[in-house]
Amino acid sequence: MASPSLNLVPFVSVEHMMDLVLEIGIDQFLVELAGTIEDDFRRWEDFDKTARVASHSTEGVIELMPTSDGRLYAFKYVNGHPKNTRTGKQTVTAFGVLADVETGYPLLLSEMTILTALRTAATSAVAARHLARPDARTMALIGNGAQSEFQARAFHALLGIDRLRLYDIDAAATKRCMTNLEGLGLDIQACATAEEAVEGADIITTATADKQCATILSDNMVGPGVHINAVGGDCPGKTELHRDILLRSDIFVEYPPQTRIEGEIQQLDDDHPVTELWRVIMDQTPGRSSDSQITLFDSVGFATEDFSALRYVREKLLGTRHFIELDLLADPDEPRDLYGMLLRRQAKLKPSQPA
Amino acid sequence: MASPSLNLVPFVSVEHMMDLVLEIGIDQFLVELAGTIEDDFRRWEDFDKTARVASHSTEGVIELMPTSDGRLYAFKYVNGHPKNTRTGKQTVTAFGVLADVETGYPLLLSEMTILTALRTAATSAVAARHLARPDARTMALIGNGAQSEFQARAFHALLGIDRLRLYDIDAAATKRCMTNLEGLGLDIQACATAEEAVEGADIITTATADKQCATILSDNMVGPGVHINAVGGDCPGKTELHRDILLRSDIFVEYPPQTRIEGEIQQLDDDHPVTELWRVIMDQTPGRSSDSQITLFDSVGFATEDFSALRYVREKLLGTRHFIELDLLADPDEPRDLYGMLLRRQAKLKPSQPA
Incomplete structure (x- = not known):
């Protein structure tokens, strides 16, 4: 070199x-x-x-x-x-x-x-390693576009996720995602609705691409103990989660000044408490503290x-x-x-x- | 393409x-x-x-x-x-x-x-076309490094400058600049000091590279009617001109928020009046208004x-x-x-x- x-x-x-x-x-x-x-x-x-x-x-x-x-x-x-x-x-x-x-x-x-597709998935897995329940094995994957298979691979490789529940408004995207993930020993279920996809999921990954201020997840869909890996909301005016979910979750972010502009938390007050992921990784502050807590990684992708x-x-x-x-x-x-x-x-x- | x-x-x-x-x-x-x-x-x-x-x-x-x-x-x-x-x-x-x-x-x-060397020289010539006296034929070129020949070529091609007075603290740089500019019909004089270089110059170009807060030009060196093309001062802590020259000059800049941080005018108060070059080019505001005026293009290089x-x-x-x-x-x-x-x-x- x-x-x-x-x-x-x-x-x-x-x-x-x-x-x-x-x-x-x-x-x-x-x-x-x-x-x-x-x-x-x-x-x-x-x-x-x-x-x-x-x-x-x-x-x-x-x-x-x-x-x-x-x-x-x-x-x-x-x-x-x-x-x-x-x-x-x-x-x-x-x-x-x-x-x-x-x-x-x-x-x-x-x-x-x-490389960005790989690093986004790897970052999600890093966060989930610190925030999801250790016994998590089932992930709902909502939004089956270009990022979806990378998320599935990263969560399989790094957390041992072996059951996937897929949903996309475009059934062809779900079908392609399933086909692409064949042969890896994953138990994959295509679901007809987002509600169906989140049933029994320990981790919910949202990675939808082209919606402005959508509500991919509404409040009643998120049960206790779930880790939400929100990947898709990543610019001003683009969010995926209902605000009420945010209010029930402990929220972890990369770099707060950027996430407050781009992330799900743009729906919240500027002083709403969030935890920086690096502090959890450094054991300066707890990540998940109970099996019933809802953790949310509000991922927007950061320069580091x-x-x-x-x-x-x-x-x-x-x-x-x-x-x-x-x-x-x-x-x-x-x-x-x-x-x-x-x-x-x-x-x-x-x-x-x-x- | x-x-x-x-x-x-x-x-x-x-x-x-x-x-x-x-x-x-x-x-x-x-x-x-x-x-x-x-x-x-x-x-x-x-x-x-x-x-x-x-x-x-x-x-x-x-x-x-x-x-x-x-x-x-x-x-x-x-x-x-x-x-x-x-x-x-x-x-x-x-x-x-x-x-x-x-x-x-x-x-x-x-x-x-x-390409940057060429665009910097071209921009200097654009500014000088609007700010130097129309009868300007002699340019002092202080700092004979990588930018110097490009400045000479641009002022020759765009303004008809045909007499150059060179000075650099490194005599080898001046010699190389002279050699590189041979055969173009330019009358080139190597000078022993900056004071000597500015004698009889209609335009003074300063393009020194590696001095922090230097004083390439002191106040007594700049006579009436001169256009100063200050190219070298282009980052915080890096200037070439004595502050008193700035106070006697009408100052023209590219983008004021950047120039106030990086240019010669970092030596002045934040509200010291400067004129945006584009307004002169658009005839919204006068450039040079008399033959005795000192004009200064405080060039830092802008994204446009x-x-x-x-x-x-x-x-x-x-x-x-x-x-x-x-x-x-x-x-x-x-x-x-x-x-x-x-x-x-x-x-x-x-x-x-x-x-």
Whole structure:
């Protein structure tokens, strides 16, 4: 991975990412990535944190998510455009960069559409490991779109969830999710309604994509002891849970200033008590304290998780062929002679002409 | 340029950028780029503007500079690390992305180290066209590093500057700058001091890189009628001009909230009057009103200029071979089936194994 030339930056394409994930194995990738995410949550106070920098339009949002731990810097570019699927495009695409704080030079450019799906699922599993009942085995999965199988795999690999109850307003999505998850030893039930899906579920994961202020879960659907993993509500005006559920739950979040804008808790007062997940991971504050408590992880996705994902990918790339090197940075013979680099290129291309 | 596949994003490497610039010609590139920058300044109110998002460390800064006009979105990643030259690296490197607001999909990924040097010089020339005396022919160029030749070329091509007076604390830098600018019909004088360089200059450009709160120009060096193009002071704690010069000048800036933090005017009170350059370009407010006035363009570099540069490069790329296509975005057969894309890749690589 150490580039002989300063100007070359390793680039992981979508195909390279798939090959890296498949070489490691999806389960192991999720387990190791969750470990990296949890390690970085333990270093929470080392990070330079900021709410994402969003550019909203009528069709969607484009966001930059930067963070740094003082040694490494990362940012992700991510869009959210629900109507994209109508024209065969992804609702969410992403890419990101890891850089060296000491020099400012990028160390890695990577696709992050697949990587974000994996890190979101891994983060959900990290939270659930600390918040769900230890005996949880059944998960309702409401919203069977692009994130659903990753959630199922992460909860299977990290928590031993082996019974899934699927529901989506689009039955074809549920069918595809079931088919995609075949052969993993999971007991999967397709349900006709969200109410049916949550019956007997220890964990309820909501991962719907294209609803504005929907009520995927109403209050009477959530019984005692459940852990809710709310993944879909992740921008202003986009929520999935009825407000009354929030009032009955102990709420855990990534970075409160961002979650209060984007998460389910945008429905609550600005001073409604929430607990930062990193404090639970660090044992500074309890997570679940009784079997009857309702815990809610109001997941919106935070920059440190992308940082962790890029850091993990960079480590795993070592010794593989799953990247190419991009000529992204100008690297003149003499650092201050950028213009001279142009002249030398001209002399090489057309020796007879001035530049 | 229209990619047949949705997932491919055109990428302009450093070598491709050099070839594009050289094919167009440096002068024409600067003139056309200045035109694009000026066009976008005329649409100033269409832009979603924000001060850059900076991550500071002891060694330097990494910044993201996003903006959008509602149709296109752009951001630049740029670092500033003065000590990099000690290890053969650039002080400033940059790359950027142009994206489609309607879909959130990136349209172009480009190196921007060279492009930033060009856009900074083009922006300086745009400002000087409106602020310098029309009969200006002589420019003092103080600081003969990576930006200097670009400034010289832009002022030659856009304002007809044909006499240069160079000074740098490093005489080797001045020598290299002179050599690089040979053959362009410029009358170039190397000067022993900054005082000597400014003698008879109509325009004074300061582009020093690695001084904290330096005083490149002191008050007695600046006579009536001069236009000062202050390029080097561009982050908190980094200025080039004595405060008294600022008090005698009419000051023009790009985006006041950013310039008050980063520019020469960080030395002044927060309410010291400054004029936004776009208002001068739009004839909403006068630029230079007399031959004895001292005008100062307190340049820090703003996101719209990078937007203009990426927009210009994208237009010029059409029909050229100066880019490659990167597999940056996941493009599953079925947009919601990201996980299925992994399974299909696995089936192709190792048909016998589960993913």
